[in-house]
Amino acid sequence: MAAEFSRRTESLLNRADAICEHRGANLTELRRHILGMILDAASPTGAYELLDRLRQTRRGAAPPTIYRTLDFLLEQGLIHRVERLSAFVGCVAGCTVDPDGESHTHAAQFLICRKCGRVAEMQDHDVTSVLARVAKEAGFSISTATIEAEGLCSTCRTAPATRTRSN
Amino acid sequence: MAAEFSRRTESLLNRADAICEHRGANLTELRRHILGMILDAASPTGAYELLDRLRQTRRGAAPPTIYRTLDFLLEQGLIHRVERLSAFVGCVAGCTVDPDGESHTHAAQFLICRKCGRVAEMQDHDVTSVLARVAKEAGFSISTATIEAEGLCSTCRTAPATRTRSN
DNA sequence: CTCGTCATGTTATAGTATTACATATCCCGC
DNA sequence: GCGGGATATGTAATACTATAACATGACGAG
Numbered sequence: 001m002a003a004e005f006s007r008r009t010e011s012l013l014n015r016a017d018a019i020c021e022h023r024g025a026n027l028t029e030l031r032r033h034i035l036g037m038i039l040d041a042a043s044p045t046g047a048y049e050l051l052d053r054l055r056q057t058r059r060g061a062a063p064p065t066i067y068r069t070l071d072f073l074l075e076q077g078l079i080h081r082v083e084r085l086s087a088f089v090g091c092v093a094g095c096t097v098d099p100d101g102e103s104h105t106h107a108a109q110f111l112i113c114r115k116c117g118r119v120a121e122m123q124d125h126d127v128t129s130v131l132a133r134v135a136k137e138a139g140f141s142i143s144t145a146t147i148e149a150e151g152l153c154s155t156c157r158t159a160p161a162t163r164t165r166s167n
Numbered sequence: 168m169a170a171e172f173s174r175r176t177e178s179l180l181n182r183a184d185a186i187c188e189h190r191g192a193n194l195t196e197l198r199r200h201i202l203g204m205i206l207d208a209a210s211p212t213g214a215y216e217l218l219d220r221l222r223q224t225r226r227g228a229a230p231p232t233i234y235r236t237l238d239f240l241l242e243q244g245l246i247h248r249v250e251r252l253s254a255f256v257g258c259v260a261g262c263t264v265d266p267d268g269e270s271h272t273h274a275a276q277f278l279i280c281r282k283c284g285r286v287a288e289m290q291d292h293d294v295t296s297v298l299a300r301v302a303k304e305a306g307f308s309i310s311t312a313t314i315e316a317e318g319l320c321s322t323c324r325t326a327p328a329t330r331t332r333s334n
Numbered sequence: 335c336t337c338g339t340c341a342t343g344t345t346a347t348a349g350t351a352t353t354a355c356a357t358a359t360c361c362c363g364c
Numbered sequence: 365g366c367g368g369g370a371t372a373t374g375t376a377a378t379a380c381t382a383t384a385a386c387a388t389g390a391c392g393a394g
Contacts, residue, residue, distance in 0.1 A: 139321025
């Protein structure tokens with residue numbers, strides 16, 4: 001009795017299955033379910049919101065249930081954490097299959113719309129490389145970078161408000 | 168009976184006094200004291216750590232005491248929040264005096280060392296402008312950006328561990 | 335003087351995340 | 365089949381981060 005997700009989400013989940021299998025990682029039903037909830041959401045989702053939804057089908061769920069799963073999904077590069085929102089989104093790249101099988105912090109950048117709350121993910125090489133270069137000039141070697149911009153998306157800049165952040 | 172800070176900190180505090188006076192902002196003794204604690208620390212400092220220290224001299228201090236003050240200092244551009252650490256650091260620019268007197272989200276980038284926990288602030292124009300350009304291409308206009316890189320600083324890359332993150 | 339504004343005090347609570355230990359499951363080698 | 369490790373999940377308690385709501389104090393403008 002797996003939860004019903006959108007067609008798009010199901011497709012991404014199938015891809016995640018393949019990726020994990022390829023890596024020897026274990027995308028259990030719990031992990032798959034939580035990943036599905038994250039992928040299905042229009043906006044980044046908080047850990048406790050995921051927990052509430054999970055409880056609808058899994059009675060004993062508790063914070064560690066969620067946080068452990070999120071850790072797994074983060075390690076696998078299937079989701080990202082948006083620091084400014086303390087919330088989680090699916091990795092838009094769906095995560096490319098990587099034969100080396102190791103940790104995949106795709107450098108990502110997020111554009112967070114103040115008005116509608118939607119978050120767009122970019123994976124722009126220029127941004128990543130400029131930051132890496134500048135850091136290197138300072139003698140610093142980067143492992144992972146968080147890049148999050150807040151502002152207005154194209155829709156909200158031109159249109160009257162139609163949708164609030166809480167949606 | 169103001170707290171004793173390092174010479175460098177005192178100098179920055181004097182500068183902050185001047186900046187606030189110039190803007191008509193009120194850098195009260197409480198605000199000045201907390202700013203001093205932040206400036207004096209070697210690494211970013213959490214709100215509750217500041218609270219603990221503050222309590223040594225101010226009996227009734229409570230979370231709002233700290234958070235309100237942090238809000239003020241953030242608005243004045245005298246400190247930054249490091250999202251990945253939920254902690255606060257002084258703004259390295261000391262904050263340039265700005266005759267327009269209004270909010271000054273200096274675009275800053277942080278390099279967080281995994282080993283020693285120190286955080287270096289950069290204000291690199293290339294990083295800022297590339298991000299702005301790329302966002303604009305996506306139809307997005309940026310108000311503020313968080314850019315935080317984690318990795319190893321030059322000292323920790325070359326030297327054996329001498330100092331832990333908790334210092 | 336008294337009203338408004340700003341700064342701070344005080345109590346309570348909300349929201350986010352982790353620790354520690356218990357249980358279950360599965361696979362592997364014997 | 366059985367013991368034993370590795371992995372996954374359950375369960376209870378707690379720590380850490382942040383805000384809400386209302387009270388008090390200090391001080392200048394009119």
